[in-house]
Structures are given as structure tokens and as C-alpha cells.
Amino acid sequence: MEPWADLERIRAKAPLVHNITNYVVMNTTANALLSVGASPVMAHAVEEIDEMVGIAHALVLNIGTLSEHWVESMSRAGRAARRRGIPIVLDPVGSGATRFRTSAALRLIDDAQPTVIRGNASEIRSLVLSEKGTRGVDSTRTSEESLDVAQSLARQFRCVVSMSGATDLVVDGERVLRIHNGSPLMTRVTGLGCTASALTGAFAAVNADPLQAAAHAMAVMGVAGEIAAGLSAGPGSLQVAFLDVLHSLGEPEIRARMRAGAE
Amino acid sequence: MEPWADLERIRAKAPLVHNITNYVVMNTTANALLSVGASPVMAHAVEEIDEMVGIAHALVLNIGTLSEHWVESMSRAGRAARRRGIPIVLDPVGSGATRFRTSAALRLIDDAQPTVIRGNASEIRSLVLSEKGTRGVDSTRTSEESLDVAQSLARQFRCVVSMSGATDLVVDGERVLRIHNGSPLMTRVTGLGCTASALTGAFAAVNADPLQAAAHAMAVMGVAGEIAAGLSAGPGSLQVAFLDVLHSLGEPEIRARMRAGAE
Amino acid sequence: MEPWADLERIRAKAPLVHNITNYVVMNTTANALLSVGASPVMAHAVEEIDEMVGIAHALVLNIGTLSEHWVESMSRAGRAARRRGIPIVLDPVGSGATRFRTSAALRLIDDAQPTVIRGNASEIRSLVLSEKGTRGVDSTRTSEESLDVAQSLARQFRCVVSMSGATDLVVDGERVLRIHNGSPLMTRVTGLGCTASALTGAFAAVNADPLQAAAHAMAVMGVAGEIAAGLSAGPGSLQVAFLDVLHSLGEPEIRARMRAGAE
Numbered sequence: 001m002e003p004w005a006d007l008e009r010i011r012a013k014a015p016l017v018h019n020i021t022n023y024v025v026m027n028t029t030a031n032a033l034l035s036v037g038a039s040p041v042m043a044h045a046v047e048e049i050d051e052m053v054g055i056a057h058a059l060v061l062n063i064g065t066l067s068e069h070w071v072e073s074m075s076r077a078g079r080a081a082r083r084r085g086i087p088i089v090l091d092p093v094g095s096g097a098t099r100f101r102t103s104a105a106l107r108l109i110d111d112a113q114p115t116v117i118r119g120n121a122s123e124i125r126s127l128v129l130s131e132k133g134t135r136g137v138d139s140t141r142t143s144e145e146s147l148d149v150a151q152s153l154a155r156q157f158r159c160v161v162s163m164s165g166a167t168d169l170v171v172d173g174e175r176v177l178r179i180h181n182g183s184p185l186m187t188r189v190t191g192l193g194c195t196a197s198a199l200t201g202a203f204a205a206v207n208a209d210p211l212q213a214a215a216h217a218m219a220v221m222g223v224a225g226e227i228a229a230g231l232s233a234g235p236g237s238l239q240v241a242f243l244d245v246l247h248s249l250g251e252p253e254i255r256a257r258m259r260a261g262a263e
Numbered sequence: 264m265e266p267w268a269d270l271e272r273i274r275a276k277a278p279l280v281h282n283i284t285n286y287v288v289m290n291t292t293a294n295a296l297l298s299v300g301a302s303p304v305m306a307h308a309v310e311e312i313d314e315m316v317g318i319a320h321a322l323v324l325n326i327g328t329l330s331e332h333w334v335e336s337m338s339r340a341g342r343a344a345r346r347r348g349i350p351i352v353l354d355p356v357g358s359g360a361t362r363f364r365t366s367a368a369l370r371l372i373d374d375a376q377p378t379v380i381r382g383n384a385s386e387i388r389s390l391v392l393s394e395k396g397t398r399g400v401d402s403t404r405t406s407e408e409s410l411d412v413a414q415s416l417a418r419q420f421r422c423v424v425s426m427s428g429a430t431d432l433v434v435d436g437e438r439v440l441r442i443h444n445g446s447p448l449m450t451r452v453t454g455l456g457c458t459a460s461a462l463t464g465a466f467a468a469v470n471a472d473p474l475q476a477a478a479h480a481m482a483v484m485g486v487a488g489e490i491a492a493g494l495s496a497g498p499g500s501l502q503v504a505f506l507d508v509l510h511s512l513g514e515p516e517i518r519a520r521m522r523a524g525a526e
Numbered sequence: 527m528e529p530w531a532d533l534e535r536i537r538a539k540a541p542l543v544h545n546i547t548n549y550v551v552m553n554t555t556a557n558a559l560l561s562v563g564a565s566p567v568m569a570h571a572v573e574e575i576d577e578m579v580g581i582a583h584a585l586v587l588n589i590g591t592l593s594e595h596w597v598e599s600m601s602r603a604g605r606a607a608r609r610r611g612i613p614i615v616l617d618p619v620g621s622g623a624t625r626f627r628t629s630a631a632l633r634l635i636d637d638a639q640p641t642v643i644r645g646n647a648s649e650i651r652s653l654v655l656s657e658k659g660t661r662g663v664d665s666t667r668t669s670e671e672s673l674d675v676a677q678s679l680a681r682q683f684r685c686v687v688s689m690s691g692a693t694d695l696v697v698d699g700e701r702v703l704r705i706h707n708g709s710p711l712m713t714r715v716t717g718l719g720c721t722a723s724a725l726t727g728a729f730a731a732v733n734a735d736p737l738q739a740a741a742h743a744m745a746v747m748g749v750a751g752e753i754a755a756g757l758s759a760g761p762g763s764l765q766v767a768f769l770d771v772l773h774s775l776g777e778p779e780i781r782a783r784m785r786a787g788a789e
Contacts, residue, residue, distance in 0.1 A: 022305070023286050023289050023305070023549050024289045024290050024293055024305050025290065026549050026550045026591075027290060027550050027551065027553060027554060027716060027717070028290060030550055030716035030717075031715065031716050031761065031762070031765070034713075034714045034715065034716055034761060035714060035760065035761045035762070039663075039664055040716065041620070041623070041663055042548070042549070042550050042590070042591055043591065043620070043624070044591065044593065045592060045593040045594065045626060047593075047594070047624075047626040048623075048624035048625075048626035048627060051623070051624040051625065051626070052623065052624055055623065064305070065289075065305055065306065065307065066308060067307065067308040067310075068308065068310070094304070094306070097304070097311075097314070097315065097318065098306070098310075098311035098314040098315055099311070099314065100308060100310040100311035100314070101311060137302075137304055138302055187297075188297045188298060188510060189294065189297065190290060190293035190294050190297055190303065191290070191293075232507075233504075233507040233511075234298065234506060234507030234508070234509075234510040234511055235294065235297060235298050235506050235507065235510050236294070236298070236502070236503040236504060236505065236506030236507040236510075237503055237504075237506075237507055239294070239503075239506075239762070240503055240762040240763055240765075240766055241759075241762060241763075242762065243760060243761050243762030243763075243765075244758075244759045244760030244761065244762040244763055245760070246760075247714060247760040247761050247762075248759075248760055285568070286549050286552050286568070287552045287553050287556055287568050288553065290553060291553060327568070328552075328568055328569065328570065329571060330570065330571040330573075331571065331573070357567070357569070360567070360574075360577070360578065360581065361569070361573075361574035361577040361578055362574075362577065363571060363573040363574035363577070364574060400565075400567055401565055450560075451560045451561060451773060452557060452560065453553060453556035453557050453560055453566065454553070454556075495770075496767075496770045496774075497561065497769060497770030497771070497772075497773040497774055498557065498560060498561050498769050498770065498773050499557070499561070499765070499766040499767060499768065499769030499770040499773075500766055500767075500769075500770055502557070502766075502769075503766055
């Protein structure tokens with residue numbers, strides 16, 4: 001795993017990442033994409049979806065504050081992105097908390113055939129087991145106990161599953177990559193999971209292997225979060241420092257801190 | 264008043280606070296709830312309202328960027344929360360600035376029968392006097408001159424009224440609690456009123472006495488804001504420091520600074 | 527150019543700036559308006575548009591995350607503002623990226639007859655040349671090479687055009703004001719263009735000459751951004767420092783740094 005190579009490509013190419021995401025994180029995920037060197041665009045109107053997807057290098061769909069119209073737009077964007085062959089990341093925020101969320105996530109998987117599904121363990125489990133395990137948008141299960149479920153999901157939909165937690169697991173139905181970076185303080189900042197999904201879109205735009213791209217994104221998230229936590233007095237300053245660190249992060253810092261590997 | 268006891272309960276229980284709130288503050292109120300130790304969820308689609316309220320420990324309704332569909336969702340959520348008996352906080356943002364806002368706030372009071380109504384003096388007055396006193400979302404009146412109005416509102420709807428200002432007044436129709444904390448710099452950060460409402464939801468989730476819960480939330484807001492202002496070079500850093508302070512705030516800091524009492 | 531005089535007027539009068547803007551920047555533009563001393567209000571429901579415009583001192587329309595209903599509200603607000611004679615600022619975010627955006631921007635120009643159109647070079651060009659030049663929401667052209675286009679737009683719609691870039695150009699069809707302040711780090715923070723538009727609304731509310739008002743807003747943006755960049759470790763802390771600086775900025779700092787002039 002050499003995330004710094006992708007990071008350099010993102011900074012050189014500035015891929016346009018089209019996000020249809022939730023109201024809570026629009027600002028912070030746009031800022032994370034800018035900090036890492038990508039170009040974010042947020043657009044959800046059906047009237048412009050096809051054109052906007054038509055100039056994007058990756059599409060990120062996030063159901064955090066979903067409603068019927070937005071799911072419709074996400075579905076349309078997903079189908080347009082499939083036709084163009086650009087990578088698609090789906091973040092099934094809160095799937096399992098309500099039937100509406102679970103069924104919206106499953107519908108988007110069918111319509112968009114995402115390249116990467118990124119969520120916490122409860123969300124990933126809800127897509128396979130019809131398990132009502134989430135507590136709002138927080139996971140009640142660990143990643144490690146959900147590895148088999150993640151592999152099933154990856155095999156069933158021929159995609160990469162990136163499951164975040166104390167340890168992040170990135171799987172493609174066979175291979176498993178584990179990333180052990182991050183800080184508990186990150187769970188006290190809203191939307192860092194959504195940020196991970198947005199960054200996964202940027203990495204997938206410059207790396208044709210989605211398993212590697214997803215794992216690199218999680219490693220960069222974890223390392224940046226760790227460094228930022230060390231500079232912070234609490235969740236407020238963590239959010240600020242995280243963007244600063246993302247902007248300047250390079251090979252030496254990542255090499256020094258990354259704790260990741262294949263099974 | 265011992266707000267630290269509630270604060271400890273929030274951190275131990277991590278109550279799920281369901282917010283249907285405005286676009287401006289979704290991120291910052293979610294972060295404040297996380298910093299204080301609660302679990303925020305933002306969800307507004309009618310298709311999932313009943314289920315989401317069904318797992319929540321408190322409901323916060325905020326009409327800051329209202330539109331017809333959102334008021335419909337808030338009404339439905341309010342009725343579901345009443346059936347479950349969980350505390351409901353209503354923030355009538357900008358009530359009095361337009362008839363649409365005033366009537367939406369009054370409708371939600373009828374439908375949701377909120378446990379606590381939290382607003383500034385102009386907003387509270389508009390609900391009783393049909394007074395057009397707000398200036399956009401800012402109050403043109405002080406809390407102290409509006410005490411009688413707040414008491415009327417509390418009696419009329421058998422709820423607690425938490426009226427923020429230089430001095431915060433929390434009343435239930437008979438008793439009056441005053442909190443004298445806070446900093447003028449807080450008025451230069453958007454959404455700290457909305458944050459007060461969100462925190463009131465978290466406090467009401469762990470304290471069965473809504474008068475105490477609302478007053479404790481205002482005391483924690485005021486003390487955290489004061490400490491943060493002392494650490495800040497302006498409104499930008501205040502917002503950051505406020506979250507940091509909320510996260511670490513404990514009994515000693517609150518005891519040292521809290522200026523509050525019953526009449 | 528004496529932007530400090532307008533700044534003092536904004537702080538004394540606290541003009542109410544009504545924004546119908548995009549989800550990404552609602553929080554950050556409200557905070558910038560508060561930091562500079564204005565009173566922001568965000569409201570988009572057709573049911574209250576006329577009343578809210580009726581108490582506002584300026585209207586800012588921004589199509590960043592447009593959809594049909596929101597354009598309808600913006601159109602209605604624009605017509606109400608025209609009837610009242612208050613200044614109107616239009617930010618055609620992403621115009622040129624999709625036909626829906628370009629036609630929405632042109633429709634709003636017709637309906638609202640904005641006092642100031644503020645955008646980057648690609649956006650401004652799309653309104654005159656039907657040029658598909660933007661890359662999402664980022665400009666692919668410089669301001670200087672687009673001066674003639676900006677002048678045409680200003681003449682055609684009898685408005686001021688404020689075109690941001692490494693050098694900001696503010697034109698009215700004849701005169702040209704150039705502002706050479708700012709920092710490249712500002713392009714790594716989302717929504718600073720939208721913030722420029724919001725501040726332009728505040729300046730236009732206190733200065734009857736829209737060319738001056740627009741140029742003063744850009745000078746304050748640029749000077750505050752420069753100072754903030756000097757205090758920052760990256761884009762995260764820039765966003766925070768920018769608000770702090772806006773709040774305290776005065777004549778001495780502006781005089782010392784402003785590099786601006788008429789042609």
C-alpha cells in the first residue's frame with residue numbers, strides 16, 4: 001500500500017468529484033476534497049444530473065438526509081456514471097435504522113452498481129442480513145466481527161466494501177486489507193465517515209484498482225486524523241487540524257504512521 | 264442547579280437526539296451534540312419519521328429554513344414523539360418575522376405539544392402577542408422585559424419556556440430560573456441559539472424535570488461560551504473552541520463560573 | 527477606494543441581508559456576514575419570500591445547489607426586491623457547467639435585474655458567450671482575458687459585474703476597478719466565492735454606488751484572506767482565521783495591504 005502515490009496523482013489531476021450527499025456534511029466534505037487536492041461539485045437537480053456526471057471523474061452518493069426526490073437523483077446519477085464507466089462510491093448512512101434507508105440503499109446498489117460501498121459495520125450488515133442494528137447513524141457492531149458479512153456483500157454485488165471502525169476493513173470478496181490508524185476523537189466530529197466516502201471517490205478517480213483506492217483513502221483518513229488529534233484540544237480543533245493536515249500530508253508522514261496490511 | 268450531573272448522564276447514556284432542523288446549523292448542532300456526548304441524527308423524510316422517532320430519546324424541531332414539506336415532517340415527528348412520551352424541544356426560529364413562520368410555530372405547538380419552547384425574546388413574544396418584533400432571526404427585545412409573556416406562553420401550553428438573551432430566563436408558568444453566563448461574541452456566530460435548543464434536547468433526554476433540563480443546557484452553553492470566548496481571537500475561533508470546551512467541560516469549571524439561580 | 531468607511535457603516539447599521547443560497551455555504555456565509563457586522567437571514571419558502579424581502583436591506587441569490595423550486599423562490603424574491611429598490615446580488619455558481627445552470631442564471635438576471643453579478647471568469651463568460659467553460663464550479667479562465675466579456679455583460683444588463691480571480695475585476699460597462707489582494711490558499715476553502723457575494727450584499731446595503739460597494743467587498747475579502755493565510759497552517763485554519771480577521775479588520779490593516787485601483 002502506497003497511498004502517497006495516489007495523493008500525488010490527486011494533486012496533479014484535481015479530479016472532479018460529483019457528490020450527491022447529505023445536508024450535514026456538504027460543507028465539510030467539499031472542504032476535505034479541496035484540502036486533498038480534488039475538485040468537489042455538489043449538484044442534485046435531475047435537470048442537470050446527466051451533464052454534471054458527464055464531466056465528473058467520480059461520483060459519490062450518500063443517503064444521510066435522504067428524501068424521495070434525492071434518491072431519485074442519486075439513482076439517475078448512478079446510472080449515468082455507470083454508462084460513462086467512472087467509479088461510484090455509495091455511503092449507505094444509517095442503513096438499518098429505518099426500512100426507508102435500507103431499501104433506498106439497496107435500490108441504489110441495484111441502480112448504480114457502485115464500485116465501492118463504504119459504511120460502518122451496522123450499515124454493511126443491514127444490507128446483507130436485514131439486520132436492524134444501527135443506532136441512528138452510529139454502529140453498534142465492530143468491523144472485525146462483520147468481516148464475513150462484508151465479504152458476502154462484496155461478492156454479491158461484485159464491488160469493494162470499505163467498512164470503517166476502530167480497524168478499517170477493505171474487502172473485495174477475496175482479499176482483505178486492514179488499516180489500524182485513526183483516533184477515537186474522530187468519532188466526536190460529525191461526518192468524518194462521509195468524508196471518508198468522499199475521499200474514496202477522489203482516490204478511485206486516480207487509481208484503477210478500487211480495492212487499493214478505497215484502502216488508500218482510509219489510510220490517509222486515519223493518518224491525517226491521528227496527526228490532527230495530536231494537535232487538537234478537542235473535536236472542534238480536530239476538524240480544523242484535519243483539513244490542514246490533509247492539505248500538507250506527504251509520503252514521509254504516511255510512511256512513519258501507517259499501520260496497514262493485507263491478510 | 265447542578266448541570267454537571269446531567270452532563271455526566273449524557274456522556275454515560277449518549278442519548279439519541281433526533282433533529283429536524285435548518286440547513287444553516289445541521290453541521291454545527293450535530294457537532295455540539297457529539298461534543299457534549301450525545302448521538303445526533305438528522306432525518307426529515309416522512310417515510311422514515313415514525314421509525315426514527317421510535318429509536319430516539321429526544322426530538323428537536325427547528326423552523327430556521329422551513330418550507331411546507333418540512334413543517335409537515337416536523338408535525339408528524341412531533342405527534343410520534345408525543346405518543347412515545349419522549350421530550351420535544353421546539354425552536355421557533357424567526358417567528359414573528361413572517362406570518363408563515365409564526366403560524367408554522369403555532370401549528371407545531373398544537374401538534375407536538377413541546378416539552379420546551381426555546382427562543383429569543385422576539386420569537387417568544389410573537390407566539391403570544393402576534394407581535395411582529397423580530398429582525399430577521401435576531402431579537403429586538405430583551406428577555407427581562409418579556410418575562411410575563413414567557414410565563415403566559417408556558418401556562419397556556421403547559422410547557423417550559425427557555426428564553427435566551429444577555430440573561431437567559433427559563434420558566435414553567437410559575438418558577439423562574441435565570442442564567443447570567445455567556446459572552447457577547449456568541450451573537451457573532453450563527454446558530455448558537457439553535458445549538459442551545461439541540462443541547463436542551465440532550466439534557467431533557469436524561470433529566471425528567473424539563474425546567475431543570477432546559478436551565479442546565481443554558482448554563483452549559485453559557486459557561487462553555489464564556490470559556491471559549493476567553494480563548495478566541497474572534498467569532499471563527501470561538502466556534503472551534505466552543506466545541507473543544509463542551510467536550511471537556513466538567514463540574515469544577517461549571518461551579519467556578521456558573522451565575523444562575525431561582526427567583 | 528475606502529472600504530473601511532463602508533465597513534464602519536455595516537457595523538453601525540447591521541443591515542439585514544436576505545440570502546437564498548446553496549446548502550454548502552449557508553453556514554459559512556452566515557458566519558461571514560455576522561463577523562463583518564451584518565445580520566444574515568436565510569429563507570426560501572415562497573410563502574414568506576415577499577415578507578422577508580420586505581424587511582431586508584439587500585438580497586443575495588446564489589444558484590450553487592439549485593433545483594426548480596429554489597429558482598422559483600429566487601425569481602420571486604428578486605422581483606420583490608426590485609419593487610422595493612434594495613440591492614440584489616446574483617452569484618451564478620457553476621453557470622456554464624450545465625445548461626440548467628446557465629439558463630437559471632439568465633432567467634434570474636431577467637427576473638431580478640441584479641445590481642451586481644459576482645462570479646468567476648468562466649461563469650461570467652457563460653452568460654455572454656454560451657461558452658461551456660467551467661469545470662464544475664471552478665473557473666478555467668482568468669479574469670484579465672475576460673475583461674471585455676464582463677464589460678459586455680455589465681452593459682447588456684446595466685449592472686455591475688464583479689469577476690473574481692487572482693486579480694478581481696469590478697466593472698460597470700465603462701469603469702474598471704482592479705483588486706490584487708488575496709491568497710492562493712483561499713481556493714482550497716469551499717465557498718469563499720459565495721462569501722464574496724454575500725459580503726457584496728452587505729456592502730451594497732450601505733453604499734449607494736454598486737461599483738464601489740462591489741469593489742470594497744472584494745478588497746475586504748482579499749485583505750482579510752491574505753492576513754488569515756499568514757496566520758494559518760492550511761485551509762482548515764484559514765477558514766477560522768478569516769472570520770476572526772473579518773471581525774476585527776479596520777482602516778489601518780486595509781490601508782497597509784490593499785492593492786487596488788481604477789484603470
